[in-house]
Amino acid sequence: xxxxxxxxxxxxxxxxxxxxxxxxxxxxxxxxxxxxxxxxxxxxxxxxxxxxxxxxxxxxxxxxxxxxxxxxxxxxxxxxxxxxxxxxxxxxxxxxxxxxxxxxxxxxxxxxxxxxxxxxxx
Amino acid sequence: xxxxxxxxxxxxxxxxxxxxxxxxxxxxxxxxxxxxxxxxxxxxxxxxxxxxxxxxxxxxxxxxxxxxxxxxxxxxxxxxxxxxxxxxxxxxxxxxxxxxxxxxxxxxxxxxxxxxxxxxxx
Amino acid sequence: xxxxxxxxxxxxxxxxxxxxxxxxxxxxxxxxxxxxxxxxxxxxxxxxxxxxxxxxxxxxxxxxxxxxxxxxxxxxxxxxxxxxxxxxxxxxxxxxxxxxxxxxxxxxxxxxxxxxxxxxxx
Amino acid sequence: xxxxxxxxxxxxxxxxxxxxxxxxxxxxxxxxxxxxxxxxxxxxxxxxxxxxxxxxxxxxxxxxxxxxxxxxxxxxxxxxxxxxxxxxxxxxxxxxxxxxxxxxxxxxxxxxxxxxxxxxxx
Numbered sequence: 001x002x003x004x005x006x007x008x009x010x011x012x013x014x015x016x017x018x019x020x021x022x023x024x025x026x027x028x029x030x031x032x033x034x035x036x037x038x039x040x041x042x043x044x045x046x047x048x049x050x051x052x053x054x055x056x057x058x059x060x061x062x063x064x065x066x067x068x069x070x071x072x073x074x075x076x077x078x079x080x081x082x083x084x085x086x087x088x089x090x091x092x093x094x095x096x097x098x099x100x101x102x103x104x105x106x107x108x109x110x111x112x113x114x115x116x117x118x119x120x121x122x
Numbered sequence: 123x124x125x126x127x128x129x130x131x132x133x134x135x136x137x138x139x140x141x142x143x144x145x146x147x148x149x150x151x152x153x154x155x156x157x158x159x160x161x162x163x164x165x166x167x168x169x170x171x172x173x174x175x176x177x178x179x180x181x182x183x184x185x186x187x188x189x190x191x192x193x194x195x196x197x198x199x200x201x202x203x204x205x206x207x208x209x210x211x212x213x214x215x216x217x218x219x220x221x222x223x224x225x226x227x228x229x230x231x232x233x234x235x236x237x238x239x240x241x242x243x244x
Numbered sequence: 245x246x247x248x249x250x251x252x253x254x255x256x257x258x259x260x261x262x263x264x265x266x267x268x269x270x271x272x273x274x275x276x277x278x279x280x281x282x283x284x285x286x287x288x289x290x291x292x293x294x295x296x297x298x299x300x301x302x303x304x305x306x307x308x309x310x311x312x313x314x315x316x317x318x319x320x321x322x323x324x325x326x327x328x329x330x331x332x333x334x335x336x337x338x339x340x341x342x343x344x345x346x347x348x349x350x351x352x353x354x355x356x357x358x359x360x361x362x363x364x365x366x
Numbered sequence: 367x368x369x370x371x372x373x374x375x376x377x378x379x380x381x382x383x384x385x386x387x388x389x390x391x392x393x394x395x396x397x398x399x400x401x402x403x404x405x406x407x408x409x410x411x412x413x414x415x416x417x418x419x420x421x422x423x424x425x426x427x428x429x430x431x432x433x434x435x436x437x438x439x440x441x442x443x444x445x446x447x448x449x450x451x452x453x454x455x456x457x458x459x460x461x462x463x464x465x466x467x468x469x470x471x472x473x474x475x476x477x478x479x480x481x482x483x484x485x486x487x488x
Contacts, residue, residue, distance in 0.1 A: 008164035011133070011155045033133045042130035043190045044170030051165055068165045069341060070361055072194035072316060072438045072481060074465045076458040091479050092442040096340055097313060097363060099440045101467070101479060113457050113467060115438060115481040117314055117361060119341060191463060192483055194316045194359060194438060196343045198336040213357050214320040218462055219435060219485060221318045223345070223357060235335050235345060237316060237359040239436055239483060241463060252408035255377070255399045277377045286374035287417055287434045292410030312409045316438035 006052075012045060014052050023088035023100065024057030030081050040078035047073050050102040050114040053086035058098045058118050061090055066098065071116040079106045086114075096120055128174075134167060136174050145210035145222065146179035152203050162200035169195050172224040172236040175208035180220045180240050183212055188220065193238040201228045208236075218242055250296075256289060258296050267332035267344065268301030274325050284322035291317050294346040294358040297330035302342045302362050305334055310342065315360040323350045330358075340364055372418075378411060380418050389454035389466065390423035396447050406444035413439050416468040416480040419452035424464045424484050427456055432464065437482040445472045452480075462486055 012034075017025040028034075028049050036042040051068060058066050088102040097117055104112040134156075139147040150156075150171050158164040173190060180188050210224040219239055226234035256278075261269040272278075272293050280286040295312060302310050332346040341361055348356040378400075383391040394400075394415050402408040417434060424432050454468040463483055470478040 006159040006164070007155050007157050008167060009158070012166070033129050035129050036131070037128040038187065038189070042128070042170065043173055043193065044134070044166055045130060047169050047193075048164065048166030065160065067160070067200070068197055070194065070196040070314065070343075071165065071169075072192065074192040074457070074481060074483060075190055076465055078189070091440070091476060099314075099442055099479065101481075110457060113465065113481060115440060115467075115479060117440060192436065192465075196335070196359060196361060198343055213318070213354060221320055221357065221436075223359075232335060235343065235359060237318060237345075237357060239318060250403040250408070251399050251401050252411060253402070256410070277373050279373050280375070281372040282431065282433070286372070286414065287437065288378070288410055288414030289374060291413050291437075292408065295409055309404065311404070311444070312441055314438065314440040315409065315413075316436065318436040319434055322433070 009052055012048050014049055017085065019060055022090045024053050024060065025085055025087045026053040026056065028084045030084060035080065040080045043075060046084065046104055046112050049084055050086045050104050050112065053088040054100050054102050054116050054118065057088040058090060058100060062093055062098060062120055065121045066118045067121060069117040069119045071114060073112055073114045075112050077109060077111045079111055082106045131174055134170050136171055139207065141182055144212045146175050146182065147207055147209045148175040150206045152201065152206060157202065162202045165197060168206065168226050168234045171206055171208045172226050172234065175210040175224050176222050176238050176240065179210040180212060180222060184215055184220060184242055187243045188240045189243060191239045191241045193236060195234055195236045197234050199231060199233045201233055204228045253296055256292050258293055261329065263304055266334045268297050268304065269329055269331045270297040270300065272328045274323065274328060279324065284324045287319060290328065290348055290356050293328055293330045294348050294356065297332040298344050298346050298360050298362065301332040302334060302344060306337055306342060306364055309365045310362045311365060313361040313363045315358060317356055317358045319356050321353060321355045323355055326350045375418055378414050380415055383451065385426055388456045390419050390426065391451055391453045392419040392422065394450045396445065396450060401446065406446045409441060412450065412470050412478045415450055415452045416470050416478065419454040420466050420468050420482050420484065423454040424456060424466060428459055428464060428486055431487045432484045433487060435483040435485045437480060439478055439480045441478050443475060443477045445477055448472045
């Protein structure tokens, strides 16, 4: 589902890496088009990468379509090149809501931390 | 600054609308490339639009470069077409931190609410 | 419901002020027991006041028991005395989730801004 | 500092457990006064416990007074008795801002997850 038809993910350049028992890992190679006016990766890129790792991990875990209800991101360090990876961790999956966190790294360094709620549809 | 050189804003299709005393308004025409696998606007698009209204409004208000320290978004309603506008409201501008909220609308309907902290650089 | 049996609200000293079409207002007189080690009102007090305005406004609006799924608070200004009021505003009430924001003021001055998701029970 | 003079912590019944390299652990025995109208621990209690683990861990780590700039909490499971522990983890400590997360548990079970920004004073 989420992976194939997602045009925005494609246009941002997000790629699937790995599915885990409790989440998923996605990656992104930083390109010129990801940068903001200050020459660093735009916060919206990092957010979208984390959202993809969260959404896909949760979708595979609960086996039903789900949608981001809310998401909070803290930026820890600006980056301007390299490969970004986002790894999601499901903290609690209820009947209707799933809470998960995600870490975004550039190489070994954590560059953002995310905490989010997804709603299970249908 | 933020407006001209921002490649990610350009690639997402964000346009400046208006500067206010306490914030800014930005807009975006929904296109195919903004949609996710469920056929609705990807949360990362809405987030990026809100971030641009926040970042530009705060930059013009404080007169110094600033960066998103953290941001939280609640999605209120999915949309699949139309024009999205984001309006930011500065709640408090200190020497180092600025707190602001933003509303994202599609026509008359609010589709997302945002609360965020920016750090003033230098 | 929420008002009468809520022992923590009582022990914190929260009082009902007014019900609105889209939320509620609660108040609190700052006392010595609310202060932290720096002599200002503890963030947990401000959070609890906002939560009460959100929870009660949402409960009266939807007519069903509900619970805080998640809540984010930004502190705008420290205070050490006076009367605090929290006013909640419901942004969207769905079948299962309600999104609302709240403003906490001390006199005329806004001291905190809150954005939250509640889950409707049953 | 934070520990001795904090009247609200005392009135809530928060106790220091342990200092770690990257955070702190605090605890709380659930009592009648912590419950809300539904008979479960009030979200403000859980929030305050997490805030104390974050604040104290960060204060000892940076060696300077600091204050909660913003905090987000996701509730994972309601509890009505037992001992709650909060463990904070510092994710990044800059010159002016510290980002940290915290886990709140009741026994082995995680009941809340927190993500927060603190500002270093002076």
